[in-house]
Structure formats: structure tokens, C-alpha cells
Amino acid sequence: MIELFEKAVPVLIEGFWITLRIGLFSILFASLLGLGAALMRTARNPLVAGAAFAYSTVFRGTPLLIQLFLLYYGIGTLGFVREQPALWWLFSDGARCAILAIALNSGAYMSEAIRGGLQSVPAGQLDAAASCGMSRLQIFRRIHFPLAIRQAFPAYSNELVLAIKGTSLASTIAVMELTGFARRLMSQSYLIVETFIIAGMLYLAINVTLLGCAWLVERRLGIRTGE
Numbered sequence: 001m002i003e004l005f006e007k008a009v010p011v012l013i014e015g016f017w018i019t020l021r022i023g024l025f026s027i028l029f030a031s032l033l034g035l036g037a038a039l040m041r042t043a044r045n046p047l048v049a050g051a052a053f054a055y056s057t058v059f060r061g062t063p064l065l066i067q068l069f070l071l072y073y074g075i076g077t078l079g080f081v082r083e084q085p086a087l088w089w090l091f092s093d094g095a096r097c098a099i100l101a102i103a104l105n106s107g108a109y110m111s112e113a114i115r116g117g118l119q120s121v122p123a124g125q126l127d128a129a130a131s132c133g134m135s136r137l138q139i140f141r142r143i144h145f146p147l148a149i150r151q152a153f154p155a156y157s158n159e160l161v162l163a164i165k166g167t168s169l170a171s172t173i174a175v176m177e178l179t180g181f182a183r184r185l186m187s188q189s190y191l192i193v194e195t196f197i198i199a200g201m202l203y204l205a206i207n208v209t210l211l212g213c214a215w216l217v218e219r220r221l222g223i224r225t226g227e
Contacts, residue, residue, distance in 0.1 A: 008185055008198050015181035022098055022177060023164040023206065029103035030163060034110025034156075041115045052111065059108035065169050067105055072097040072173045095177075098170035106163040110156055117152030118144065134167045150221050157214035161207045168203075178202055 040052035059067065075081055076091040090096050121144055129139045149156075171180035181197040186192050 007189070008195060010077060011181050011185055012199055015176060015178035015199075016206075018176065019164070019167045019170075019203075022095060022102070022167045022170060022175075025099045025104060026102035026163050026167070027160055029099065030106035030110055030159070031156075033103060033107030034114055034159075036119060037107060037111035038114035041111065041116050056108045056111050059105050060112070064101060064105045064166055065172065068101040068169055068173060070097065071101050081200070089163060091173060094170065094173040094175040097173060098167065098175055098177075102163055102166045104167065106159050108141040109159050109162070111205060113152045113155035113159065114148065116155070117148035117150070120151045121147045132225050150223055152217060153214070153221060157211070157218070160210050160214065164203065164210065 020130045037052045038053055041047050041056070043049050043052075071091065072094060081091055090100065125147070126139055126144060129143050130136075134142070167177055168179040170177050171183060176178075176184075178199055179217070180193050186195045189195065
């Protein structure tokens with residue numbers, strides 16, 4: 001076991017950093033998509049709200065693995081995509097497709113959490129702020145969003161963990177991240193359980209760190225303490 005540990009850890013650490021990079025970029029883009037889609041869902045324009053609803057429904061209603069395959073094996077094979085340098089740069093690389101797929105999937109779930117938070121703010125508080133002469137942007141920045149994020153953050157933090165776990169599917173499109181390196185190491189050593197225990201511990205390290213950061217944010221926002 002010690003020999004496996006000495007052999008496996010350096011290899012899996014390489015995959016660990018790739019997983020971390022894919023996960024953090026996915027979370028960043030998913031957060032932006034989630035906020036944008038949530039604002040669109042609350043818009044008065046039915047076309048804007050409908051587009052956001054369609055996006056949320058499609059990506060929450062289909063498996064992440066299928067979305068990943070469609071982006072990498074589907075869109076990446078289209079002729080016009082290959083002819084456009086920017087599109088080909090995006091869809092020709094497995095890691096970038098994985099980031100895009102996870103961001104789109106997680107962003108759909110995050111949008112629902114944020115939308116719920118936005119709709120939970122009492123209309124009376126917003127009307128009171130408007131009567132004080134505050135602009136719509138000021139109301140959103142100082143009152144609406146701060147109150148909404150307190151409601152949405154617990155569900156949002158759960159999506160952070162799910163996004164990291166979703167990176168394990170990147171190995172299905174030939175991305176050598178943590179799971180990919182674990183599978184290669186397993187085929188070489190034939191120590192299946194031991195290899196994936198070590199890989200699981202590395203995934204756990206990422207998620208425990210994320211949950212710890214989320215707990216600090218929740219404490220700062222007074223979500224757990226009731227402040």
C-alpha cells in the first residue's frame with residue numbers, strides 16, 4: 001500500500017490540479033450564467049424570461065454526460081465550427097468543452113437558486129427604497145441583491161460541490177484530469193479500490209475546502225448565526 005501511495009500520489013496530484021482548474025473556471029462561468037439567467041427570468045419581457053426558462057429547463061432536464069458528448073462529439077464535428085477559428089478553439093479541446101458543459105449545467109441550477117432568492121425579497125422593501133428616490137440600479141445593488149443572496153447562498157454553495165464532482169466526467173472525452181489519471185493508474189497496477197480511495201480523498205479535499213469557504217461566507221452574511 002505504501003508503495004502504491006508513493007507511486008500514485010505524484011501522478012494523481014497532476015490530475016488534481018487539472019481538475020481544480022476545470023472546476024474553478026466552470027464555477028466562475030456558471031455563476032455569471034446563473035446570475036444572468038436569474039435576472040432574465042424575473043424580467044417583465046416574456047421573450048427574455050422565456051429564453052431563460054428554456055435554457056434552465058433544457059440543461060436541468062438532461063444529463064450532464066449527454067451535454068458533454070453533444071458539445072465535444074457533436075458540435076465539434078460541424079463544418080462551420082471548424083471554419084471559425086474562435087469556435088474551433090473552443091470545441092476542439094476536451095478541457096474547454098468540459099468547462100463549457102459544466103458551466104452551462106451548473107449555471108442552470110444556480111439560476112433557479114438565485115431566482116428564488118430574488119423573488120423572496122418582499123416587494124414592500126423595494127417600494128420603500130424607490131419612494132426614497134433610489135434608482136433601480138441602487139435598489140438592486142444595495143437592497144435587492146444583498147437580501148436575495150442571503151436566501152440563495154446555501155443552495156448555491158451546494159452547486160459548487162456538484163460542479164467539482166461533475167469534472168470527473170471530463171475523462172469520458174479524453175481529458176486527463178483526476179479520474180482519468182486514476183483510471184490509467186488502475187489499469188497499470190490493478191489496485192482498483194486503493195487507487196480510487198486516494199482519488200476520492202483528493203476530490204474530498206477540494207470539496208471540503210469549498211464548503212469551508214462557503215461556511216465562512218454564510219457566517220459573514222449571518223445566514224447561520226441569524227445576524
